[in-house]
Amino acid sequence: MRMFRRALVALGLAGLIAAVLRARGSGGVPPQDGGWRELSGPEFE
């Protein structure tokens, strides 16, 4: 019974930590080249 409780607590803690890490997230990789340019000219190229 004690083992079962410990396993439940361990699983709960692992789930909690995973949820916090997932909610916190991490940054993405910025583009390595290129950029935005406003469309211009009569054809908005």
Add this chain to the structure above:
Amino acid sequence: MRIGVLGAGAVGTRLARQLVSSPDVTSVVLRDEQADRVAAVAESLGSPAVVDRGGYDDPLDVDAVVLAGPAGTHVRSAQTFLARRVPVVSVSDSVADIRGLLDLDLEARERGVPIVVGAGFAPGLSCVLARHGAARFDQVDEIHVARSGTGGPACARPHHLALAGSAIDWRDGGWVERPGGSGRELCWFPDPIGGQDCYRAALADALLLVPAFAGVQRVTARMAATRRDRLTARLPMLWPTHPEGGPGALRVEVRGRRGSRRDIVVLGAMDRPAVAAGAVAAVAARLAASGELARSGAAGLAEQVDPVAFLAELAPRGVRAAVFHGEPAAPIA
């Protein structure tokens, strides 16, 4: 021309302001369920704007009507004006509204009346940009839309719930429903919005883009959100939204073929969604009232307008589109 505006929220107010400043619009008839609010808006706009005390479903003597009221009211209002052969422009981005409005297509065609569906930021400007990007291709294979930000509170509430709904994607010739909040993708929007995580959500862009591009294989729509937004999407909004909405952005990626060559074009725009939606709806209303739309019936802007002419009308109103251009990476020293 006389234009009716039903709803004086963040988008309706901006739209009315755009119409009042248009030289060929002689009168803007405003209607809203909140009498104080609509009176204040009309007073701030001056003489071309007048208040009408009717309900959303009551008839109105105008050349075109823009539905900018709360989601859920657009289909009944459209039916009222369709029966009187008044062109309709709807700014709703609600999936239920857009499905209901598209169901009016046959009746609208028979009556020769245009119904512009989803004439806002996204869908709306997203449809115009998709059509503009598609001009570079012989065949469009994929369209992927991502949006960031919301308009006023009436826009923010459904978007909060959208992450908890089902996303509607078009994949290999069929509709696929995916859980909202899944499919995280880092999307880069025009500056200063930059990179944001975007997720699937109950968005209506695909419903309007698929009929506009014959043979398209994939159409998806995502919205920018945080992981916290995903967790709280099923709960009521805990904090009041900004009355005017914050800055937002749009990114439309079109993939296709020209001859034997496959290519990608990425177009975008950055603006306050309520401001951009007001400008888009104002231009669409003028085109609808003057009979300059490409066809009658219910459809999105991708089917009803010439994108270059539309962007040319939007630019002086402050809504400017951009293109993402790749450059060779600098050599590593």
